[in-house]
Each structure stands twice: as structure tokens, then as C-alpha cells.
Amino acid sequence: MGRLAVSGVSKIYGDRHAADSVVALRDVTFEVPDNQFCSILGHSGCGKTTLLNIAAGFERATAGAVTVDGAPIDLPGWRNTMIFQEYALFPWMSVSDNIGFGLEMKGVSRKEREDITRHYIGLVGLEGFDSKLPYQLSGGMRQRVAIARALAVQPNLLLMDEPFAALDAQNRAFMQEELERIWQREPKTVLLVTHSIDEAIKLSDCIAVMTSRPGRIKEFVKVELPRPREEDDPSYIALKRRLRELIRDDFVSQ
Amino acid sequence: MAAPPVAIEHGAVPPPRNRWRLRLLAALAVLPNFATLVVLLIVWQFASKVWLPRIDPQMAVLMPAPSTIAVTAAGMIASGELFYHLVASLKREAVAFLFAASAIPLGIMMGWWRLVHDQVNPIMEILRPIPPLAWIPLSILWFGIGDEQNEFIIFLGIFFPILVNTIVGVKNIDPILIRAARSLGASERRLLARIVFIGALPQIITGIRIGLGVGWMALVAAELVGASSGLGFVINDARSMLRTDIIVVGMLTIGLIGLLIDAAILALSRRLLPWSLAMRK
Numbered sequence: 001m002g003r004l005a006v007s008g009v010s011k012i013y014g015d016r017h018a019a020d021s022v023v024a025l026r027d028v029t030f031e032v033p034d035n036q037f038c039s040i041l042g043h044s045g046c047g048k049t050t051l052l053n054i055a056a057g058f059e060r061a062t063a064g065a066v067t068v069d070g071a072p073i074d075l076p077g078w079r080n081t082m083i084f085q086e087y088a089l090f091p092w093m094s095v096s097d098n099i100g101f102g103l104e105m106k107g108v109s110r111k112e113r114e115d116i117t118r119h120y121i122g123l124v125g126l127e128g129f130d131s132k133l134p135y136q137l138s139g140g141m142r143q144r145v146a147i148a149r150a151l152a153v154q155p156n157l158l159l160m161d162e163p164f165a166a167l168d169a170q171n172r173a174f175m176q177e178e179l180e181r182i183w184q185r186e187p188k189t190v191l192l193v194t195h196s197i198d199e200a201i202k203l204s205d206c207i208a209v210m211t212s213r214p215g216r217i218k219e220f221v222k223v224e225l226p227r228p229r230e231e232d233d234p235s236y237i238a239l240k241r242r243l244r245e246l247i248r249d250d251f252v253s254q
Numbered sequence: 255m256a257a258p259p260v261a262i263e264h265g266a267v268p269p270p271r272n273r274w275r276l277r278l279l280a281a282l283a284v285l286p287n288f289a290t291l292v293v294l295l296i297v298w299q300f301a302s303k304v305w306l307p308r309i310d311p312q313m314a315v316l317m318p319a320p321s322t323i324a325v326t327a328a329g330m331i332a333s334g335e336l337f338y339h340l341v342a343s344l345k346r347e348a349v350a351f352l353f354a355a356s357a358i359p360l361g362i363m364m365g366w367w368r369l370v371h372d373q374v375n376p377i378m379e380i381l382r383p384i385p386p387l388a389w390i391p392l393s394i395l396w397f398g399i400g401d402e403q404n405e406f407i408i409f410l411g412i413f414f415p416i417l418v419n420t421i422v423g424v425k426n427i428d429p430i431l432i433r434a435a436r437s438l439g440a441s442e443r444r445l446l447a448r449i450v451f452i453g454a455l456p457q458i459i460t461g462i463r464i465g466l467g468v469g470w471m472a473l474v475a476a477e478l479v480g481a482s483s484g485l486g487f488v489i490n491d492a493r494s495m496l497r498t499d500i501i502v503v504g505m506l507t508i509g510l511i512g513l514l515i516d517a518a519i520l521a522l523s524r525r526l527l528p529w530s531l532a533m534r535k
């Protein structure tokens with residue numbers, strides 16, 4: 001379960017009547033049905049990370065609300081968990097302890113925790129690395145641990161903040177495929193922030209294109225291409241061109 | 255096709271037998287560094303045994319020869335006297351450390367809650383620059399002469415380094431780890447115990463190392479004036495009997511034990527917190 005509704009969300013930094021206040025988001029509204037993968041696409045500074053932070057409960061909206069299945073999000077927690085660009089693994093915990101951390105916070109018994117952890121280690125392809133510490137892993141493997149750790153708590157909404165931006169191009173493409181595979185095996189409502197058009201098209205059921213200052217939804221695009229998505233598919237190319245133009249307009253107007 | 259993930263190897267570890275041989279070779283390689291020391295010891299031995307007695311026998315007493323010191327040390331070890339005083343000193347250091355460990359929770363609270371920091375910090379900043387030794391007169395009036403007074407002085411030496419380092423350790427934790435823990439459902443209490451405390455642990459251990467070093471120095475000073483046992487007492491007591499050889503044995507023991515305590519904590523933290531070294535690289 002996890003129907004995400006973003007309704008009329010605005011975020012103003014500073015006193016809203018002061019001259020130096022910054023409008024990061026203005027009246028952002030869209031919905032993501034249960035178990036759909038939605039991307040927020042936009043240039044840096046368009047407020048997409050602010051929106052994600054509100055959905056994660058790290059920040060409060062100045063107006064409007066983000067709800068999952070009708071319940072408003074106001075605090076961070078496992079129901080709306082986040083995957084970070086910098087992985088944010090606990091450096092003193094082994095791979096399995098990292099994955100089990102959220103379960104422990106949820107009060108899952110040790111025995112059950114071990115079973116769930118083992119399942120997710122398998123799902124992200126890290127068998128045999130259970131007892132390794134994060135510093136012993138490559139960037140791609142660290143992000144797999146972070147994905148497994150987030151999925152293990154069974155969130156209603158999974159948030160991702162440019163999760164593959166720190167990886168090299170090859171690893172990034174590979175991890176995108178992996179994420180799609182994992183998500184198809186265990187569907188979740190996902191909200192992913194990215195500035196990569198290809199990443200958005202490859203992974204998403206819907207794409208919210210944002211423009212900056214103030215951050216608004218310029219267009220909400222449904223992606224109906226069959227999966228897996230091929231870059232040389234004419235409709236892929238057409239969609240890519242359309243998204244690029246939507247974003248470029250914003251860049252020019254800046 | 256997905257390539258199987260590959261772990262990054264960090265310094266392949268040779269098999270145990272080989273490792274010991276390597277260590278032995280490494281130990282032998284530093285031997286030439288002791289050449290100057292050996293020459294100095296020989297000169298010292300000559301000066302104390304041959305040269306000084308010839309020009310002024312009383313001066314020779316003030317400068318015991320290395321051989322005399324070695325014989326005295328062997329005697330003090332054999333009789334158990336050295337061990338008795340060493341244990342007395344270590345016990346005071348240990349008791350003081352147990353009390354000074356209260357700096358860890360206090361430091362975590364000060365590093366975590368701004369209000370606590372703002373209220374407690376002025377008090378600490380007034381007390382911290384006062385050298386532990388400056389507390390000796392007042393502490394003798396408070397506790398009398400004995401273990402409590404000694405332990406109080408040592409406590410002051412250990413407490414502040416731990417406190418300062420704990421606060422720094424808490425403030426230096428990567429904020430993304432705090433966010434990640436919250437996002438996985440960690441409560442404030444769990445966050446403090448599982449993330450903040452452990453994340454600050456490398457810095458806390460640095461504080462403990464510095465603190466025990468300062469405490470060990472304060473201990474000797476405290477025992478000089480207010481004790482009837484301990485290494486500080488030994489060297490002060492030997493002074494009244496003009497036993498310079500005992501004084502030097504006591505001094506060397508103090509230095510050696512200080513070094514060993516520091517090395518032990520360092521080795522322990524390397525073993526228990528391998529991740530903290532990796533992060534520093």
C-alpha cells in the first residue's frame with residue numbers, strides 16, 4: 001500500500017513577507033498510484049530535493065501536504081524511508097547489520113531479522129558479503145546495501161535522492177537496471193529525484209518535470225513504454241526529446 | 255549480463271608464520287637507531303663509576319650509574335616493592351578514570367542538545383584551564399591526605415580531555431547518518447545510543463588516551479605530596495634518603511607505564527574500530 005498524494009505543497013525559506021525570502025516550491029500537486037515508480041526531473045536548484053525532504057519528513061511544507069494513503073507525513077520514519085546519494089551506511093556496522101538496522105528499530109525479533117536480511121542480501125546480489133564493513137565495498141555495492149536496507153523495512157513510500165550520481169557511468173547504467181529488476185520483483189511506490197533524463201525514462205511510470213524559481217511542476221508525464229526500455233526505441237527517443245525541450249526552456253528562461 | 259560484484263581488497267594479510275617473521279625483521283631493522291643511546295649509556299656508566307668518584311665522591315651519589323640502577327630495579331622487582339607501588343598508582347588511576355568516564359554522557363548531551371551545551375559550557379570553560387595540580391591544596395583540605403585526594407586530582411586530569419573530545423566527536427558525526435537513522439525509524443534514544451555514541455567513539459577514545467596521559471602525570475604529582483604509597487611516593491621518599499638510584503627506577507617506571515597505557519589503548523581501538531581508521535584515510 002502506498003498511494004502518494006502531493007497536494008498544494010509550497011515551501012518558503014525565511015519570513016514569507018521578507019524581501020530575502022526564497023520560494024523553493026510553489027503549489028506543487030501530483031499523485032502517484034500505489035506501487036508506481038515516479039521521478040522528479042529538473043535542474044539543480046529547482047526544489048526537487050526540497051520536495052523529497054518534505055516527503056521524507058525532514059522538512060515541513062509551508063503550505064499544503066504530502067500524504068501516503070491519506071495519512072500526512074510530518075516526521076521521518078520507516079514508512080517513508082529515504083536512500084541517499086552518499087549511501088549513508090553506518091560505517092561501524094557490517095552489511096547485514098546495516099540492512100537489519102531499520103528492522104531492529106521496528107522491533108522485529110532477531111530471528112526474523114536474520115531471515116529478512118538474508119532475503120534482501122540475496123535480492124540485491126550481495127551473497128557472501130554479509131560481514132563486510134562498508135569501507136571494504138565499492139560504491140555500487142554500498143548503494144546496493146542502502147537499497148536493501150531501505151526495502152527491508154517494507155516502506156509504504158521509498159524516496160531516492162539521486163542515488164546513482166556518485167557512481168561512474170558504467171556502474172550507474174548497471175545499477176539502474178538492477179534497481180528496475182529489484183523494483184519489479186518487489187514493487188513499491190517510489191519517488192526518485194534525478195537530473196538525468198535517461199534515468200527518469202528507464203525507471204519511471206510517471207515523470208514530474210520541475211522548473212525552478214519558484215519550483216513548480218511544469219508537466220506531469222506518464223511513461224507507457226514497455227519495459228525494459230531500449231534507448232534506440234523511436235518512442236523512447238521521442239519522449240527524451242520532449243523532456244529535453246521541457247527542461248531546456250527552463251534553462252533558457254533562467 | 256550482470257558482472258558479479260567484487261570486494262576491494264585492503265592490504266592482503268600474509269599467513270601467520272610469515273607475519274611473525276616479518277615483524278621480527280622489522281624489529282631488527284630499528285636496532286641501529288639505538289646506537290647513540292648505547293653510546294650515551296656507556297659514557298654515563300664511565301662518568302658515574304670512574305670519573306665522578308675520582309673528582310668528587312659526593313657528586314657520584316647524585317648520578318647513579320646505569321648498572322647501579324639496573325641492580326636496584328632488579329632488587330625492587332624481586333622484593334615486590336616496585337609492583338606494590340605500581341599497583342597502588344594504577345588503582346588510583348583506574349578509580350579516577352571510572353569517575354571521569356562521566357564526561358562521556360555529559361559530552362554527548364552537550365554535543366547533542368544546544369541548551370545543555372550553552373548552560374554547561376561556561377562552567378566547564380572556567381574550570382578547564384585550572385591545572386589539576388592547582389587543586390592540590392584545596393583537595394587536601396577537603397579529602398585529607400590519602401587515596402580520595404589523589405584520585406580527585408587524577409580525575410580532574412582525565413575528565414576534561416574526555417569531555418572536550420566527546421563534544422567534538424558528537425559534533426563531527428556526518429549529519430547524513432543521523433538522517434538515515436531517523437529515516438529508518440530510529441527514536442531519539444536509539445539514535446543517541448546506536449549512532450551518536452558509536453559515531454563519536456573514535457574521538458572519545460582519543461580523549462581517553464589524552465586524559466589518561468594527563469591523569470598519569472597528575473597522579474605522580476598528587477602522590478608526591480599526599481600519599482604513603484605509589485610511584486610518586488616512592489621517588490619522593492627516596493629523596494629524603496638520598497637514594498638517587500631508587501628515584502631513577504621510579505621515574506623510568508612512571509614513563510614506561512605511561513607509554514604502555516597509551517600503546518594499549520591505541521592497539522585496542524585499532525582492533526575494535528577498524529572502520530574509523532579507514533574513514534581517516
